[in-house]
Amino acid sequence: MTVVDLSNNEGANIESPVASAVIYVCTTCRRPTDPEDYPRPGAALAAATIRAAENSGVTVQPLRCLANCKRGCSAVLRRTDPAVPSWTYVFGYLDPAADAEALVAGAQLLASSADGLLPWRGRPEPLKRGLIARVPPFDFSEQSE
Amino acid sequence: MTVVDLSNNEGANIESPVASAVIYVCTTCRRPTDPEDYPRPGAALAAATIRAAENSGVTVQPLRCLANCKRGCSAVLRRTDPAVPSWTYVFGYLDPAADAEALVAGAQLLASSADGLLPWRGRPEPLKRGLIARVPPFDFSEQSE
Numbered sequence: 001m002t003v004v005d006l007s008n009n010e011g012a013n014i015e016s017p018v019a020s021a022v023i024y025v026c027t028t029c030r031r032p033t034d035p036e037d038y039p040r041p042g043a044a045l046a047a048a049t050i051r052a053a054e055n056s057g058v059t060v061q062p063l064r065c066l067a068n069c070k071r072g073c074s075a076v077l078r079r080t081d082p083a084v085p086s087w088t089y090v091f092g093y094l095d096p097a098a099d100a101e102a103l104v105a106g107a108q109l110l111a112s113s114a115d116g117l118l119p120w121r122g123r124p125e126p127l128k129r130g131l132i133a134r135v136p137p138f139d140f141s142e143q144s145e
Numbered sequence: 146m147t148v149v150d151l152s153n154n155e156g157a158n159i160e161s162p163v164a165s166a167v168i169y170v171c172t173t174c175r176r177p178t179d180p181e182d183y184p185r186p187g188a189a190l191a192a193a194t195i196r197a198a199e200n201s202g203v204t205v206q207p208l209r210c211l212a213n214c215k216r217g218c219s220a221v222l223r224r225t226d227p228a229v230p231s232w233t234y235v236f237g238y239l240d241p242a243a244d245a246e247a248l249v250a251g252a253q254l255l256a257s258s259a260d261g262l263l264p265w266r267g268r269p270e271p272l273k274r275g276l277i278a279r280v281p282p283f284d285f286s287e288q289s290e
Contacts, residue, residue, distance in 0.1 A: 024281055063287050067234075067279040076280055089212075090235065090278045133235045134212040135221055135280050136169055142208050 020081035021107035022059040025049050029072030045073045045096035052100040058107040068092050077107050085137030086116040091130040102126040165226035166252035167204040170194050174217030190218045190241035197245040203252040213237050220248055224255050230282030231261040236275040247271040
């Protein structure tokens with residue numbers, strides 16, 4: 001199992017395992033206390049995540065709705081390389097001003113996992129408290145868990 | 146892995162209402178008011194859904210956790226034929242005694258949708274009020290929405 005130690009990722013361009021993962025960020029999300037104005041806090045989270053993902057190998061794909069509207073801001077993580085069938089993770093309650101780096105770190109952690117599961121250990125705190133759901137890989141059966 | 150390429154299936158089964166979809170039902174789910182005993186209400190929902198799906202063409206796959214634990218009972222719907230890239234839907238707040246048929250009807254609705262999206266119109270009520278999140282198809286980009 002290869003685990004990227006994110007604490008050592010500062011500075012130099014890491015040539016270690018390519019983080020092949022995507023973060024979908026909902027641009028229409030707002031928190032229950034936010035006004036309904038546009039652009040929404042979700043758009044700010046998407047922009048911050050795009051910046052945070054520069055040179056990380058992680059793809060950021062803004063989209064319009066993840067249907068997690070009551071629990072925004074929202075994002076989805078998925079590994080994209082086919083080598084390891086990946087679970088997909090839905091997160092909510094994200095802070096657009098603070099949680100972009102956590103999303104990128106989580107995507108790298110998922111991309112480097114040996115079993116396609118996002119480990120709890122080492123997972124950034126916003127991706128612990130903000131966990132909404134996980135979706136199995138396409139051809140999942142319980143036997144393969 | 147078995148993938149049916151519907152685009153090459155001309156002449157075979159095209160006319161029949163093949164509901165090519167899967168329902169993943171969390172067997173460890175319980176509602177906040179339920180005791181922590183096993184078997185959990187999620188297991189009852191899984192069993193009821195398997196019964197409801199008989200002869201429907203819908204596959205039911207019980208699994209141990211969808212990480213939607215605070216909002217159980219939980220299930221995920223996904224179209225399985227590759228002809229139309231499908232969104233994946235997460236539902237919560239399901240009633241194990243009442244909502245199995247709604248899951249099967251929802252799976253059939255998704256399987257027959259032209260765009261891989263579960264329409265709101267015609268969607269069973271438990272899949273409206275219980276919507277937790279939706280996850281885009283594997284190769285989704287906003288342009289394809």
